[in-house]
Amino acid sequence: MTTATQSFVENPWRQGAKDALPLLGGYIPVAISFGLFSVQSGFGILETILVSVLIYAGASQFLFVAMVVSGAPFWLVIVMTLLINSRHLVYGPNIAPYLQKDIRWLPMMHLLTDQIFALALTRLPAMTPSARLSWYFSAGMIAWVSWISGTALGAIAGDELMQRWPLIGEVLPFALPALFLVMVLPRCSDRRWTVTMVVATASAMLLKLFGFPNIAIPAAAVCGALAYYAIQQSPAKKGAAS
Incomplete structure (x- = not known):
């Protein structure tokens, strides 16, 4: 057993947190941008935060808000949101071989994002089956909470941030794609x-x-x-x- 694998076995929670921390550099800026965009489009602060809690899907959230504001039929909003997220049909089968037959995995698929998928594809094969659930939950929760926190910050104080530092508005949209690219390129x-x-x-x-x-x-x-x-x-x- 290698040293890296041993560390996963001993403390998968800590390893999951360690792996997810770099994601904050991409998640929080884009989430701030979404929070500001949603509030400026007419959504309330609580509504904006709930979108990030329940949908948690990056580009789909921007599309969801834009279509709702434009008066698009609700069925079309749902269809387009699902269409953008259909890439998860590719993600699921790729990590399924590393998941145990445990019902607890089902609700945790809400935590699956592009970046968590990229991490899981690299980390899960190196872990023992008993460590995988803890690692995934730790990494996924940190990413989810950071996204919700960034959304709340953008919804509450995003406008003031943009007024003080206008350059932030130009940089935010590129943070998450750049992070994902950095994570995928080594593959x-x-x-x-x-x-x-x-x-x-x-x-x-x-x-x-x-x-x-x-x-x-x-x-x-x-x-x-x-x-x-x-x-x-x-x-x-x-x-x-x-």
Whole structure:
């Protein structure tokens, strides 16, 4: 057993907190931006915080608020929110092999975000089954609470912050994507992940360029997943043929 694995076994709670702390640098700024945007759009402070508590989905929250304010039908708001979050259909099967058959995992899927997924994909395989639940809960809760706290700060004091430091408004939207990119890039150490990242990124950019921004993220996730599995299956097919 390696030293790293031993530390996971001894204190997965502490390791989860340690792994999640860097996420605060991306979560809190974007959450502040959302809190300010929501209040300026006409939502109350409590309503804004509840959106982060219950939806907790980054871009989907911005879309949710914008569509509600614009008077879009409620069914369309739900459909579009689910469409943007459909990338979780790709996330789930990738971490499912590391989850025990424990009903406690079900409610904790609310804590699954892009960044927690990236962490889990790296950390869970290195842990014993008994340590995984504690690590995931610790990391997920820290991320969730930081998002809610940032939202509350943006809703209550975001306008004053922007007036004092206007540059913050220009930087906030890039904090979370930059953090996710930094976390995912180390995974591109082999051909499968490199091609997956290139295909997903190119798909998203092309869809936005041709005027389909609402489906860019879920479509890019599907394209990236298909590319990954196509490359993963190709050696098996060659082996079977030989």
